[in-house]
Amino acid sequence: MAEAQLIPLLPAEEWARRERRRRSPSPELWDLLDEVMDPEIPVISLYELGVLQDVQRHGEAVTLVFTPTYIGCPALGIMEEDARAALAAAGHHEVKVETRLAPAWTTAWLTPEARRKMTEYGVAAPEGRVITCPQCGSHSTQTISEFGSTACKALFRCDDCLEPFDVFKAL
Amino acid sequence: MTPDDPIARYALRLGDDALIMGHRLSEWMSRAPFLEEDIALSNVALDFIGRARLFYQYAAQRVGGDTTEDTFAYSRDVRDFTNLLLCELPRGDFAFTICRQFLYDAFALPFTEALSGSSDPQLAAIGSKAVKESRYHLRRSKDWMLRLGDGTEESHQRCQRALDDLWLYTAEMFQSDPLLDDLIARGIAVDTPALHEAWLATVSETLATATLSVPDTDVEVVGGRDGIHTDDLGFLLAELQFMQRAYPGLQW
Numbered sequence: 001m002a003e004a005q006l007i008p009l010l011p012a013e014e015w016a017r018r019e020r021r022r023r024s025p026s027p028e029l030w031d032l033l034d035e036v037m038d039p040e041i042p043v044i045s046l047y048e049l050g051v052l053q054d055v056q057r058h059g060e061a062v063t064l065v066f067t068p069t070y071i072g073c074p075a076l077g078i079m080e081e082d083a084r085a086a087l088a089a090a091g092h093h094e095v096k097v098e099t100r101l102a103p104a105w106t107t108a109w110l111t112p113e114a115r116r117k118m119t120e121y122g123v124a125a126p127e128g129r130v131i132t133c134p135q136c137g138s139h140s141t142q143t144i145s146e147f148g149s150t151a152c153k154a155l156f157r158c159d160d161c162l163e164p165f166d167v168f169k170a171l
Numbered sequence: 172m173t174p175d176d177p178i179a180r181y182a183l184r185l186g187d188d189a190l191i192m193g194h195r196l197s198e199w200m201s202r203a204p205f206l207e208e209d210i211a212l213s214n215v216a217l218d219f220i221g222r223a224r225l226f227y228q229y230a231a232q233r234v235g236g237d238t239t240e241d242t243f244a245y246s247r248d249v250r251d252f253t254n255l256l257l258c259e260l261p262r263g264d265f266a267f268t269i270c271r272q273f274l275y276d277a278f279a280l281p282f283t284e285a286l287s288g289s290s291d292p293q294l295a296a297i298g299s300k301a302v303k304e305s306r307y308h309l310r311r312s313k314d315w316m317l318r319l320g321d322g323t324e325e326s327h328q329r330c331q332r333a334l335d336d337l338w339l340y341t342a343e344m345f346q347s348d349p350l351l352d353d354l355i356a357r358g359i360a361v362d363t364p365a366l367h368e369a370w371l372a373t374v375s376e377t378l379a380t381a382t383l384s385v386p387d388t389d390v391e392v393v394g395g396r397d398g399i400h401t402d403d404l405g406f407l408l409a410e411l412q413f414m415q416r417a418y419p420g421l422q423w
Contacts, residue, residue, distance in 0.1 A: 071300055072193075072214075072221025101225070101296035104303060145207035146311050147214040155207060171303050 014109045026057040039078040043117045050109035061094040067105045070151040126170035133158035179233040186226030187254035193219030218304045245415035250398040257340040259404040266329035273312035277373045279305040290358035320381025335386045342391035
């Protein structure tokens with residue numbers, strides 16, 4: 001029983017993405033891109049966020065496949081620039097970024113690790129109906145606004161420590 | 172400027188709806204009743220403008236040549252735009268903006284759901300991405316309808332007035348025309364006339380809960396899909412397109 005509980009339940013697309021990385025002939029490129037963080041939550045990499053879907057190398061050329069979180073997210077352009085800069089610093093100058101819309105991005109792809117880092121950073125991770133205050137851990141919280149500082153976040157307030165905080169919205 | 176390819180023309184319609192709606196919402200920046208609402212309206216505006224970009228990019232890809240998403244947004248004149256009139260009406264007071272949003276969101280949710288089943292893979296992908304945002308938008312605008320309709324006497328009155336004004340423009344969402352009929356038959360376009368009943372049910376239910384009445388009128392104002400617009404669209408485009416008109420090809 002204890003063994004069975006260790007089996008992680010992954011969405012099929014997320015499993016496929018991890019397999020792409022595991023089987024990739026260019027693991028060094030994936031590792032390199034682990035350094036590229038989300039511009040709004042700079043403790044989570046584009047890979048952990050689920051935006052970086054694939055990395056392919058054809059000779060000198062590198063193709064990145066991104067799945068956007070929100071269609072109108074202004075950070076997407078920055079993500080692309082940052083990924084290009086990281087690759088360029090390692091000598092990869094011929095980089096193409098493709099956008100893949102389907103399957104649509106979902107917060108279900110966030111790893112437990114990413115959720116932990118996000119919460120430590122002060123942004124509550126999407127965990128179903130109960131929103132936990134990232135400051136004091138209280139479950140007694142309330143919505144202030146469905147939209148926080150960015151499209152992907154909502155604004156909440158803790159009833160115990162009274163601090164307002166961002167929540168990464170479940171999508 | 173209007174492409175011959177029917178799928179590109181369809182994508183342009185959808186892109187125009189999204190761009191014009193997004194622009195109207197963006198006009199609330201720094202003018203909303205309070206800060207959180209200011210941010211919320213701007214975020215919804217971003218969702219719509221992002222959606223417009225995807226539709227325009229797809230249309231540009233189908234048209235080919237030098238055409239880009241910017242060509243459609245910045246270089247077309249009023250008569251080339253084929254958005255719904257509902258999207259271009261001036262933002263009015265807060266009640267008007269919320270009522271417009273609610274009437275449109277109640278349409279957009281079943282629309283994007285259906286679009287995600289389009290036989291055109293790119294339209295289907297855009298639909299499946301947009302549907303999640305539309306669900307969120309509708310939840311928000313419904314919530315506001317309840318607060319305004321069942322709020323104070325003034326908020327109720329303003330909301331009812333806005334609904335009465337907007338109602339004439341809702342028929343256009345479900346209107347049929349030859350381009351649409353052809354694309355529906357091919358499984359590409361959403362069968363919008365078929366969405367009317369479900370839309371009316373959603374809208375009637377929320378309005379009843381919000382103590383508002385469904386306007387009683389048979390008047391229908393249409394024309395947007397044929398490029399026949401209200402005066403207001405010209406003023407909107409004058410602002411939206413000014414920089415590219417004054418400095419063609421300008422880059423930030």
